[in-house]
Amino acid sequence: MGRSRAGERGGGSVGAIAVLVLLGGVAVAGVLGNKHDELPPVDLTTLTASSTQTTIASAPLDPEPYAGTDGLVVHPRAEAALYTAPDADAFAKIGPSQFGSTWLPVVEKADGWVRVLLPSKPNRSTGWLQDEDLDRAASSYLIRVHTGSRTIELFEKGKSLGDWKAGVGAKATPTPPGRTFLLGSIIDKTRSASPVVLPLGAHSPTLDTFGGGPGTVAIHGWPRPDVFGAAISAGCVRVPRTALAKLQQVPLGTLVLIDSK
Numbered sequence: 001m002g003r004s005r006a007g008e009r010g011g012g013s014v015g016a017i018a019v020l021v022l023l024g025g026v027a028v029a030g031v032l033g034n035k036h037d038e039l040p041p042v043d044l045t046t047l048t049a050s051s052t053q054t055t056i057a058s059a060p061l062d063p064e065p066y067a068g069t070d071g072l073v074v075h076p077r078a079e080a081a082l083y084t085a086p087d088a089d090a091f092a093k094i095g096p097s098q099f100g101s102t103w104l105p106v107v108e109k110a111d112g113w114v115r116v117l118l119p120s121k122p123n124r125s126t127g128w129l130q131d132e133d134l135d136r137a138a139s140s141y142l143i144r145v146h147t148g149s150r151t152i153e154l155f156e157k158g159k160s161l162g163d164w165k166a167g168v169g170a171k172a173t174p175t176p177p178g179r180t181f182l183l184g185s186i187i188d189k190t191r192s193a194s195p196v197v198l199p200l201g202a203h204s205p206t207l208d209t210f211g212g213g214p215g216t217v218a219i220h221g222w223p224r225p226d227v228f229g230a231a232i233s234a235g236c237v238r239v240p241r242t243a244l245a246k247l248q249q250v251p252l253g254t255l256v257l258i259d260s261k
Helices: 241-247
Strands: 027-032 072-076 080-083 090-094 104-110 113-117 126-130 134-138 141-146 151-156 159-165 178-181 196-203 216-220 231-233 255-259
Touching (some): 113 178, 196 241, 196 255
Antiparallel strands (some): 027 134, 072 134, 080 090, 080 126, 178 196
């Protein structure tokens, strides 16, 4: 995966904006490919694509929304069916690109299968992928967001790379809790508040849109320091410039744990 980064970036309004995909920062492990009993063919044209723009009510929800992972992330090299369980029914599909390359964190494994977090609504959606034709990589990073203390932390191999005060969602427009992931990395120089935006695979629980975008929650900067340490945003996580510079180096697919501590 190069780093398109097992990572890319997000912001308060994620719409049609320029995408910069960076390379590097993860250990590429090659292609998953354990064989399993052959399933009946799936007509992908009949399935809804899981993306930050879509809602798929039939997606199974993450059973351990605050657990860590071993850092494995996967990339579908072509459009692939998503299943409710191994050898069960296909309910959606996932493509190889979202904001650049699609890298998804693996939260569970079975013989010939991996369960991944998805970018579509509802929050905490998951799906099972057959592990054939998936590229895989390992992200050694972890991002933690604490909405109670209004802070953000970055770790690599369990070692802290920094912690900062952050602006988080206001009471009426909270930052959604649970585990999600770094979905994209965007540079849009027309955005005066923060040209760098790191979209997450999570969405506002109270707003359907941010400025015309799909309500995708993101990590991004802010020009005024008074927001850091405040519950003030529409759901996104606003961080200082020094934090954003380090977070830009994090691979796509990296786990983000959001809690109320």
